[in-house]
Amino acid sequence: MSNVTQALDAGAVAPSRISLRGVQQAIWTNGLLAAAAWAAAALVTVALPDVVPWGSSGLFAAITTAAAVAFAVLAFVVNRLPRLGAGAVHYGPWLIAIGVWLALWELTTAKFGWLPKPFFSPPHGLLNVYVTETLRLLTCIGYTLRLWSLGFASGIVVGYAVGVALGWSKRFSYWGMPILKLIGPVPATAWIPCTFFFFPTTFAASVFIVALASGIPVTILTSSGVASVNRSYYDVGRNLGAGDWYLVSRIAIPASLPHVFVGLFMGLYYSFAVLVVAEMLGAKYGLGWYIQFQTAYSGYANVYATLIIMALLCAGIVKLLFVARDRLLSWQKGFI
């Protein structure tokens, strides 16, 4: 067991090793550099005027200043904060890079206008979107999460059940596999015309599109996972008195789980990719709808701001799925 937990903690080992080096230095140099970079970004934002006003520049400068102060303080106390300190030291180079990036971004967009409005937005332009559109964006996040979770959940449940049946039953596979091979490569969005006919509401049609995008990879990988289970495991099961149901539920399903997770990750990315299109189908809210709406009005800052939200949502859900996988597949650690 201890091996497993050690392996699970492997990610945490790297920062603590770096922090050992940090202990020898009284001052965290990267922290000071990061503070300088973020302070520069703040200074650029307030000291130079915008070519075209974007709003929220004061708030942006305040946030970057606060970050600079925090990094400066951390630079002196980092050794006294074991957990936070180790994390900060590990990400030190990133913090510097982000500070420099923000300063350059400010200069090239708002301050010098080399990358002009409306095609580009300075960081405080994006911040301004979050400030002025808070309620609308929150509503859109809620609607998108509702559509995504209904679509993804129904897609993977059906996809998983069909995948197990395809992988296990020869007859099911005889009829199902050719159909799956035919339907699989068709983009989920190509079904939009039919969905309008088959589904009572446009929301149900959107859910179906998301479900299809997430369900197909889960089906394909589950079926190949179940079909490729080591035959000796079934021999062992049958020899020990197991019936068909036991062979499926206790051998085929756990043995195929690593494949299933690959399918889940693929399904997750596909489902996010079709969200925008699915929200074209007469949706009134949602991040995809908002992106299209703002694109039509050249509100590119709003588009970028929304894309960042979508990316963070997707990354967050991927992270959750990784946690679930590491928990369910901890038995696999020895094989990786």
Added chain:
Amino acid sequence: MAAAGPAALQVVPRQRAQSVAVDIRGVSHAFDLAGTQLAVLESIDLSVAAGEFVALLGPSGCGKSTLLRLVSGLDRPSVGSITADGLPVEGPDPSRILVFQDPTLFPWAKVWNNVATGLDARGVLAQERSRVDAALELVGLTGFSGAYPHQLSGGMAQRAALARALVNDPALLLLDEPLGKLDSLTRLTLQAELVALWLKAQFTAILVTHDVEEALLLASRVIVLSERPAHIKAEFRVERPYPRHRDDPRLIALRRQVLATLGHEI
């Protein structure tokens, strides 16, 4: 057997005969390989008495393992009949358990659950949980019930596979080169343990091996099989008391004879 019986496995009363007589009559078997028939066994006749330990010895790929699979009931012979205590073998049954060369433990389940598989599959685990602990104790894995198979050494994994078989109280244990992949020291230890388990539990045992010394140390009878398609070439009785020692001069003499029989083939 009450006094000499396996104390650990008697926690729960035995449910079936402790050993079984196996009768193999005129068994031939062929595999269908892309349309051509590959004959692997040719009219095998073999009777194994209840409680006997028989070793099947033969060159690699001669069909020894196929014969074990047929006796276990996992496969059916093309020709001939196999009976256990007079009843035809028509499918796998937990009273006749095959132990493979690879431990084939389920990697997703902890050792305890692996050992419990047979009881769980037959729906009797709730009443017989103590048998699992007893079987783990019998093979010396008590401390590893919570480990995953990948955390075990080769020898420990094979012990766990033995416990998974023994927990079902098999009347017939079919051993398909179970020590074949172990290092030589672990192999020696497990050979001794296997004999001790057999003496205690008194099941019938059929061991497939290509190690002459192993066959002579463990079995009361050694059957030498020919190259594929395998037929029985010779039979040796090993009438030496257990535990046996590899430097026993009678065993060494016997070993020379067996090797000579095999030598014509190699």
